Amino acid sequence: MKIKGIHHISAMTAKAKENYEFYTKVLGLRLIKKTVNQDDPSVYHLFYGDEIGNPGTELTFFEIPNLAANQEGISSISATSLRVPNDKALEYWINRFDELGVSNSGIVERANRLTIEFSGLESQRFFLVSDEKNNGVASGVPWEKGPIPLDFAITGLGPVQLTVRRKESTMRVLTEMMGYRLIGEYASPINGQPNIQVLETGEGGTGTEIHVEERTDLNVQRLGRGGVHHVAFRVDSEEELYECIETVNDERYQNSGFVDRFYFQSLYFREPNGILFEIATDGPGFATDEEVEHLGESLALPPFLEPQRAEIERKLKPLYTTVN
Numbered sequence: 001m002k003i004k005g006i007h008h009i010s011a012m013t014a015k016a017k018e019n020y021e022f023y024t025k026v027l028g029l030r031l032i033k034k035t036v037n038q039d040d041p042s043v044y045h046l047f048y049g050d051e052i053g054n055p056g057t058e059l060t061f062f063e064i065p066n067l068a069a070n071q072e073g074i075s076s077i078s079a080t081s082l083r084v085p086n087d088k089a090l091e092y093w094i095n096r097f098d099e100l101g102v103s104n105s106g107i108v109e110r111a112n113r114l115t116i117e118f119s120g121l122e123s124q125r126f127f128l129v130s131d132e133k134n135n136g137v138a139s140g141v142p143w144e145k146g147p148i149p150l151d152f153a154i155t156g157l158g159p160v161q162l163t164v165r166r167k168e169s170t171m172r173v174l175t176e177m178m179g180y181r182l183i184g185e186y187a188s189p190i191n192g193q194p195n196i197q198v199l200e201t202g203e204g205g206t207g208t209e210i211h212v213e214e215r216t217d218l219n220v221q222r223l224g225r226g227g228v229h230h231v232a233f234r235v236d237s238e239e240e241l242y243e244c245i246e247t248v249n250d251e252r253y254q255n256s257g258f259v260d261r262f263y264f265q266s267l268y269f270r271e272p273n274g275i276l277f278e279i280a281t282d283g284p285g286f287a288t289d290e291e292v293e294h295l296g297e298s299l300a301l302p303p304f305l306e307p308q309r310a311e312i313e314r315k316l317k318p319l320y321t322t323v324n
Contacts, residue, residue, distance in 0.1 A: 001178045001244050003201045005137045005208035006157045007232040007264075007280040008047075008058035009080050011124060012070070014225040016044045016063040016319050022121040023048045026100055027082070028148035029059065031296035031321055032286045037062050038261065041305055042315045050140030050156060053286040053295070055234050055264075056207050057140035057156040062229060069123070070227030073218045074165045075274040077228035079117075081127040081158030083139050083206050085151065087114050092152040093128055111159070111186050111198055111211065122226035129158040129206055136205015159198075159209035160231050162275055163221075167197060167214040169272035174199055174210060177251055178233070188213065220274075230268070232278035238265050244279045262302035263288065297322045 013019040023029050023046075032053035037045045043064055049057040059080070072078065084090060090107050093116055097104045104118040116128040131139060142153035164170050174180040178201070185195040197212040221227065235241050241258070245267050248255045255269035263286050267279045289300055299316070301309055 001247055002235055002240050003178050003180070004234040004236065005056055005202055006160055007055050007234040008060055009077070009157060009160065009228060010060040010062065010230050010232070011228045012067060012223065012225050013061045013063050013122060014065055014067040016046060019046060019061055019063070019121055020319060020321060023059065025147060026102065028146040028153055030143040030146060033263065033300055034296050034298065034319065034321055035300045036305070036312060038302065038305070041308065041312050044316065044319065047286065051143040052292055054140045055282045056137065059157065068224040070224040071222035073221035074163055074215055076163050076221035077160060077231050077275060078163040078213065079125045079127060079161035080228060081129045081160065083131050083155045083158045084128055085155060086132045087130045089152040090114055090116055090128060090130055124226040127158070131155070131206055134206045136200070137203045137207040139207065156207055158206045159211050161211040161213055163213045163215055163218070164273040165214070165216070166273070167212050170212055171197065173271045177247060180210060190215070190217070193217070230276035230278050232266070232280040234282055235279055236282055238281055241265055241267060241279060241281055
């Protein structure tokens with residue numbers, strides 16, 4: 001597979017309005033698409049990202065009202081990272097988090113980078129990661145109308161942490177099937193647990209890394225609000241996606257086959273430890289049905305759902321996202 005890095009992360013929320021407020025006004029991300037879960041159009045699917053939602057910057061949420069809290073465990077995407085330009089930006093974020101009451105670790109070195117661990121809405125686990133030493137895949141471009149000074153703003157997704165019972169099978173999928181390479185490891189913060197493995201692909205760097213954590217002291221995750229549903233990996237084109245589908249079929253993993261998400265095309269499959277992987281194309285992108293200046297302001301529906309708009313809007317609780 002010709003994987004370029006992380007495409008997007010999709011997580012769970014029980015509160016679309018509060019989700020919008022936190023990720024746009026506290027973290028300063030842009031809401032680039034207000035749409036619905038294409039597999040269950042009765043609930044919102046919110047996409048946040050950089051100025052136009054470039055691949056590698058997208059953090060998305062499925063809303064399920066009254067969803068129980070996530071229970072951490074194995075077979076999970078246990079932490080998501082967000083990139084900032086440099087070490088100085090972390091100092092800005094420490095002050096911002098402290099002023100706004102966002103729980104955080106302070107600035108701590110992790111995997112040879114300075115980071116801040118913090119709790120997002122609904123206790124979702126995040127790291128801010130400095131790109132001071134990054135020489136790999138380029139970051140995104142923050143939205144100039146956002147609330148964060150551009151020199152300090154979040155520029156995309158960084159390393160994604162997978163937590164599993166036995167790392168060997170997950171590592172095999174990443175390295176032998178998906179083209180990742182092992183580049184290092186670092187000590188687990190949990191006493192008695194194995195070192196966390198660091199893998200990268202393509203150009204390497206912050207926007208490509210997967211960190212594999214093996215834990216023997218946890219039960220299987222019960223996915224809920226604040227948990228991560230799946231991680232998506234980038235490929236250039238539909239042609240390369242079909243090559244990935246062929247590879248997954250050859251390896252005899254059950255999978256979705258080709259799925260057209262309108263803003264990108266996808267393949268879904270579960271790796272041996274049960275974590276849901278998606279392979280997604282870089283295009284067509286989020287400006288296919290809205291003007292760039294007004295992304296995320298109105299409810300956007302892919303063409304196959306457009307005939308159901310009246311019924312869909314009737315079931316959804318209004319979410320006001322127009323930027324003044």
